[in-house]
Amino acid sequence: MNMAPVPAVRVRGLRRKYGEVVAVDGVDLEVHPAEMLTVLGPSGCGKTTALRLIAGLETPDEGTVEIGGRRVAGAGVAVPPERRRVGMVFQDFALFPHLSVRDNIGYGLRRDPDREVRVGEMLDLIDLADAAGRLPFELSGGMQQRVALARALAPRPDVVLLDEPFSNLDAALRTQLRGDVREILRAAGTASVFVTHDQDEALTLGDRMAVMVRGRVEQCAPPEVVYGEPATPFVATFVGIANLVPAECRAGIAATRFGRVRLIGSRSAPLEGRALVVLRPEHLDLLEAPDGPADPGSWRVLRRRFAGTEILYEVAAADGERLWVEAGPGVRRLRVGDTVTLRLRDVETVAFSSGHPGTTGVVPVADTPAETEPAGPVR
């Protein structure tokens, strides 16, 4: 690892307590130049606090923060937020209500001789040159959002922090702005950290994503790796839908009641003995069972969920085990109570040893909060 580029942000061992509550509990993160790192976690997992610690709006109890290779917090250093070269887009945008769009964007450029030019560039970038003279309360939510982004980018910060920037907008606008924001940040070439509780946002926007829970980072990897090789049972069930199926592992192969799957990943492959295998709904084929006496290996349909492009069924075995399965295009619409059989596809996945924290008493997937469920599994 020689001559690695200086990371835009490097966080080491960050901790912050509020009274007895540990909001951020030993977080390590790196943001590469021009990269967007998304941070996904349930509300109260400490992701916003982590962002505020990076920005300098909170002071860490332990740990260090470096921005653009410069130490800004920890080990006796405490650079105030105004000298960190960090841009931030707040959840409620925090536009200055008494200043026009132009003056909002130019706010951080007070000492910049090219202020007018830069503001003009930003206005073009967000496509709001026509609205330059308006006051924030005269703008729609989407326009406010873009102004907030332009204001944060105008002083050319080393990194832009975005704190759930779409959570106050309606669903249609959110999808559109998601693309806009990504495009604007890419055009500006600025590194960014994007905090969200919406896994769709985290999966589609991030070059890499970090999954946080209880103040810790459980996994930090490209989105497809987080989905395909979740590091912990929590990540497996929080990102996408996961069935945790008991299996017997040997030599990189897990034997389940449906058959064998190959184990991948440095932690799964060497597992021996009893374990839980992660099976995504698309890992199983759902077949209609022929009418007649119920075969002991058959499953009963408990409920159906239409997820945009495909239909998911929750099915139960005679022994009470429940799974979520995706129905392929050839399967006719099933009703609750229908019997089906399941067949494992040729897949690779990960497993967790039964002693892994979080594998005992795994919450049935169906009970995960609706907001953490995907509009459609990511492939």
Added chain:
Amino acid sequence: MLAGQALRPGRTAAGAIGTDDTARPAPRPLLAVGLAIAGLALLPLGYLVIRAIGADVAALDLVIRPRTLHVAASTLALALLVGAGTVGLGVPLAWLTTRTDLPGRRLWTVLVVVPLAIPSYVTGFAFLAALGPRGALQGLLAPLGVERLPSIGGLVGATLVLVLASFPYVVLSTRAAILRTDPTVEDAARLLGDRRSTVFRRITLPVLVPAIAAGALLAILYALADFGAVSLLQFDSFSRAIYVQYRASFDRSLAAILALMLVAMTLAVTWAELRLRRRAVAYASVGRNTRRPPTIVPLGRWRWPAVAFCGAVVGLALVMPAGTIVWWLIRGIGQGEPVRLVVDGAVNSFIVGGAAAVGAVLLALPVAFLVARHPARLTTFIERATYSGYALPGIVVALSVVFLAVNAIPFLYQTLLLLVIAYAVRFLPQAVGSARAALVAVGPRVEEAGRTLGDGPLRAFLRLTLPLLRPALVAGGALVFLTTVKELPMALLLGPIGFDTLATEIWDAASEGFYARAAAPAALLLVLSAGTVAVLLRSEERGQ
């Protein structure tokens, strides 16, 4: 006098009021009643306008007389000084009680609002009785050979008393704006490169400017409308000049001209206040979905100076007036002041106040029902019309009613009935405000349920909705009662001859310099003022 304006029942746009899915047209009889009430409320203003239109060319000469111009200049000077003074006291107090670790913040928050409930002539009387030529201070200094203190009247005295009476408007308005402002804008400004002190100058203060200015204009409205304090302190603002003119001569057209000039000034200030208020609300509407509490600034070594500042303001605005009144009360009892007068005044005040409260609540019900259940342009007009008297200075309303009675209904002139009607109509908005809020909260579904179970519309209203409205109606009525009891200029001009209320007793005694005689009714009014605060605080709690 204007203390009731502290309530300022919300002036929401008609469309936002109703909980109805679709606004149905109002029943015609109800609409007729509403229009009649609106007409009644518009009478004083309408009559003045008609008089003005009918005035001959000579009236214009009256406007540019040196005497008139002098009064206008004095009033303007008073307004500007009160505006500046209330901002000077109100903004630091609002900031200290919301954004700092000031010891005893909650207590200060209540204490600095209380002065609004005390009638200005009571405060004015207390200042005269304390610092005037023959006041309490002179009494204390008498052993040192001080025979007489210099007068505290005039512009300085009037400004001092009115600032101490009306600075809570600035506190309330600024506090509300601070609490509504998104504290993350300050974080955003720091991330864009500003130090804490720069953020205060570039963001915190400018965002509050519309709310501060609106509060200051409310204080100015209070000063413009004030009659009691300027009269006792003998300062020639419009209110006093109108009264002097009215009493002094048989030709009352100059009084009418002065009144119209005051109305014009009041309307201009009201218009500016509404515009600023709208701007303040617009500022607060930007990004308000996620709200963090305001960041608290530690005062450090400024802690105790800050407490001293709050203490000094409360001391001057509350403790000193109350202390002075108690001091003269004790002296008065020692000198054997007749108690009978106080009892008579109190009984008269309670009769007028009680009757006005009942009348206002009865008039308020149809208006509140129309605007809450049948929001439309016409019902909004009816509601706005009920404010017209409330927005005018008391002395103007009183004068207009006198003209009206003398010319159109002489048999009612100087009767108790006319006085009660005038009060009920003038303070109607206080009753409408609470009744409307409660009606919106109750919603039309309860009545609809009653209709499906066999009740007619009126019966359903009386059996179901009315009982649910009772607390709000009682609160609104209590407010009208307290405001009426404290009101002075209408009692002076419209009261039957020889009919003394607490307010007129204080005014008579204080303007003659009989401080001991004024002390007992003033003490009683102080207690009633505390009652006003209690009613307001309770309805605020219910509102939350």
